[in-house]
Amino acid sequence: MERIKTDILISGGGVAGLTAAAAFGTAGFNVICVDPAPPITERDAAGADLRTTAFLQPARDFLDRAGIWNKLAPHASPLQIMRIVDAGGETPEPRLTKDFNAADIGDLPFGWNLPNWLLRREMTARLAELPNVDFRPGTGTARVFTRSRQALVTLSDGTKVEAKMIIAADGRGSPVREALDIPVKTTRYGQKALAFAVTHPIPHENVSTEVHRSGGPFTLVPLPDRDGVPSSAIVWMEDGPEVARLAALPEADFNAEMTTRSCGLYGPLTLASQRTVWPIISQMAERMYGERTTLVAEAAHVVPPIGAQGLNMSLGDLRVLLNLAVEAPHLIGEVSMLESYHKARHSEVRARVAGVDLLNRTSQIEAQPLRDARAMGLNALYSVAPVRKTMIQLGLGARGR
Ligand SMILES: Cc1cc2nc3c(=O)[nH]c(=O)nc-3n(C[C@H](O)[C@H](O)[C@H](O)COP(=O)(O)OP(=O)(O)OC[C@H]3O[C@@H](n4cnc5c(N)ncnc54)[C@H](O)[C@@H]3O)c2cc1C
Numbered sequence: 001m002e003r004i005k006t007d008i009l010i011s012g013g014g015v016a017g018l019t020a021a022a023a024f025g026t027a028g029f030n031v032i033c034v035d036p037a038p039p040i041t042e043r044d045a046a047g048a049d050l051r052t053t054a055f056l057q058p059a060r061d062f063l064d065r066a067g068i069w070n071k072l073a074p075h076a077s078p079l080q081i082m083r084i085v086d087a088g089g090e091t092p093e094p095r096l097t098k099d100f101n102a103a104d105i106g107d108l109p110f111g112w113n114l115p116n117w118l119l120r121r122e123m124t125a126r127l128a129e130l131p132n133v134d135f136r137p138g139t140g141t142a143r144v145f146t147r148s149r150q151a152l153v154t155l156s157d158g159t160k161v162e163a164k165m166i167i168a169a170d171g172r173g174s175p176v177r178e179a180l181d182i183p184v185k186t187t188r189y190g191q192k193a194l195a196f197a198v199t200h201p202i203p204h205e206n207v208s209t210e211v212h213r214s215g216g217p218f219t220l221v222p223l224p225d226r227d228g229v230p231s232s233a234i235v236w237m238e239d240g241p242e243v244a245r246l247a248a249l250p251e252a253d254f255n256a257e258m259t260t261r262s263c264g265l266y267g268p269l270t271l272a273s274q275r276t277v278w279p280i281i282s283q284m285a286e287r288m289y290g291e292r293t294t295l296v297a298e299a300a301h302v303v304p305p306i307g308a309q310g311l312n313m314s315l316g317d318l319r320v321l322l323n324l325a326v327e328a329p330h331l332i333g334e335v336s337m338l339e340s341y342h343k344a345r346h347s348e349v350r351a352r353v354a355g356v357d358l359l360n361r362t363s364q365i366e367a368q369p370l371r372d373a374r375a376m377g378l379n380a381l382y383s384v385a386p387v388r389k390t391m392i393q394l395g396l397g398a399r400g401r
Contacts, residue, residue, distance in 0.1 A: 002159045006030045006134075007332060009153050009163035011141040012170030013039060015053065015116060016297030016314045018123035018135075020167050023066035023322050025133035029329075032163070033133065034155055035170075036140030041121035043273070049116035050276050051195045052233040054079055054208065054221055054308035056111040059315045065322075067129070071122040076112035077222040080206040087213045087263050088371030094211075094263045109206070111308065113221045113233065141170065144179040144293075151292040151333070165333030166293040167321070169314075172283060174299035180290035187282040187357060189364065191216050192243040193305055194236040197273040198258070199229040200266035210306075211263060214371065215239055216280075217306055217363045218261050226272060234269075235305050236261065237280060237363075247275050280304045282357050288346055289338035294321060301349050303356040306363070313352055320344045 008024055010017050013035030021033040040048045055063065055076075063069040079102070086096040102110045127135045136155070143154040144166065153161045168176035177184070193216070204222045211218040216237025223231040236258065238246065246254065251271055259269045283302040288295045297314035324337050331337045365371055 003162070004032070004159065005162045006032045007164050008032070008167055009141075009151065009161050009165075010034070010167045010169055011153070011176045012168065012174075012297075012299070013037075013135065013137060014169065014171060014297070015119050015123070015311060016318070017167075017169035018120065018127065019063070019066060019068065019315065020169055020296065020318050021133050021135060022068050022123060022126045022130070023062065023318055024167075024325070025127065025130040026065065026067045027322060027326055028132065029325065029332075031130075031133045032136065032161055033127070034136045034139045034141060036138065036156060038137035039120040039124055041117060041124065043115065043117050045117075049120070050197065050233075050273050051116045051235070051278070051305075052113050052221055052223065053116055053119065053311050054111045054113045055315075056308060056312045057108055058319075059312050060112065062315050062319050066126070068123055068126050071126060072112075072114055072119070075118055075122075075224070076114050077224055078109035078206050079111045079113060079208045079222060080109045081208070082110060083207050083209040085209060085211045085263065085265070086371075087211055088365075088368075090368075092213055092260055092263060094265070099207075110208075113208075113223065115223070115233070141175055144176055146180070146291040146293060148291065148335075163333075164292070168293060168295045168299040169297050170299055172281070172298045172302045174295065176293060177285060177290075177295055177299050180293055182290055182295065183286045184283050185286070189216075189280055189282075189304070189360060190240055191237055191280040191304070191360075191364070192240050193278045193280055194238075194243055194246060194275050195234070195278060196271060196275045197223060197226075197231060197233050198269040199226055199231050199272045200269050201230070202266040203230045204232055204266060209262075209265060211261065211265070212363045213261070214365060215242060215363075216304070216360065218258075219305075220262065220266065230266070231272060232266070234258070237304065237360075243277060247277055278305075280360075282353055282360075284350060284353050288317070288342045288349075292333045292338075294338060294341055296321065300345075301353055303353055304360040306356050306359050309352055309356050313349060316348070317341075317345055 007029040010033040082100040140156040145152045220232040296317040
């Protein structure tokens with residue numbers, strides 16, 4: 001059976017794993033990236049990931065460093081304004097609207113929105129340009145055995161890989177994390193998210209809109225026009241049974257319900273893709289490393305999709321890890337490097353997980369008096385300019401090391 005040596009074995013080729021492979025490959029490290037599920041790179045193919053990712057400003061710099069941004073830029077929709085709408089009154093109408101404008105903090109937009117299936121297409125194209133990256137879709141991590149000097153990973157096809165370091169990017173149920181017995185703390189909300197694309201007659205003008213009523217936020221994020229008609233990606237969070245009902249509705253009824261939920265802000269909404277359903281949890285690993293191993297992205301932390309924190313936090317993990325590896329390549333996978341990574345990321349991630357948890361619980365509220373208090377709170381926070389700016393900067397994420 002084949003036995004190979006590498007600097008880094010990346011377990012998982014989701015968006016985080018593919019980005020890690022491109023980033024470490026571009027920096028000159030030898031990388032093997034494995035994933036049992038080959039990436040689906042077409043919008044209309046069965047099983048395509050129809051979510052979109054709003055990459056915030058710091059993420060763009062990192063994607064640039066990984067040689068990916070130039071491939072993504074032509075497809076990206078800028079996010080200039082984040083609009084928060086409270087529709088928590090007796091009837092589903094906007095009663096408070098607050099705009100956070102990127103112009104308040106600089107010349108750049110807050111971020112850029114891109115479909116996940118397209119990210120996979122462009123990221124795998126980038127990996128194909130890197131001779132030191134060996135991407136093996138269709139092959140997974142089967143067994144992990146670590147010693148102080150190296151990790152030995154057996155792949156699902158029997159290949160044995162000796163690596164200086166494993167990057168576990170294999171999702172919320174991370175098999176690598178399980179193999180290393182790293183505990184997680186999980187919070188369940190009884191919520192799910194519907195993710196899909198729509199068209200609408202009123203242009204979005206690069207505004208990302210979050211409508212709060214109850215059950216969770218209803219978020220519209222700009223996409224490029226579709227056949228000349230304005231288009232947005234929607235994430236609609238509700239209690240699980242309500243999501244099951246909505247997902248099964250005939251299309252015309254679904255269009256009517258989502259138009260009501262959106263308060264008609266962009267005119268009548270028309271479904272323009274399949275509806276996909278995602279379970280919502282918060283989760284945090286107790287440690288972000290094990291022997292010769294680092295946990296990144298959803299293997300380390302999961303948050304509800306609010307404020308575009310999930311993958312942006314993951315790129316924060318990768319940025320810190322790559323900086324450490326480039327500063328001292330001979331220390332890759334050594335305890336001192338793993339501890340530095342954990343120290344730089346764990347408290348920042350914990351604070352973000354707690355912050356998004358709070359926002360989610362606030363948006364879920366059913367009781368009218370509490371919904372009124374939520375609207376007052378938003379109004380108060382927004383009215384103080386320095387607080388508003390700080391909120392924007394916190395939302396975008398610290399640049400870290
Ligand atoms: C509805 C929704 C909207 C979102 N919107 C945003 C947003 O706008 N901005 C943002 O920053 N974040 C957003 N997020 C979060 C973001 O989508 C996730 O953080 C991201 O997709 C998770 O990526 P990942 O690569 O960590 O995990 P995954 O995508 O789950 O990838 C894990 C990979 O590991 C593979 N794997 C499993 N087992 C093995 C094995 N044995 N060996 C090797 N590989 C294995 C799987 O096949 C999979 O491909 C959103 C999330 C949801 C649910």
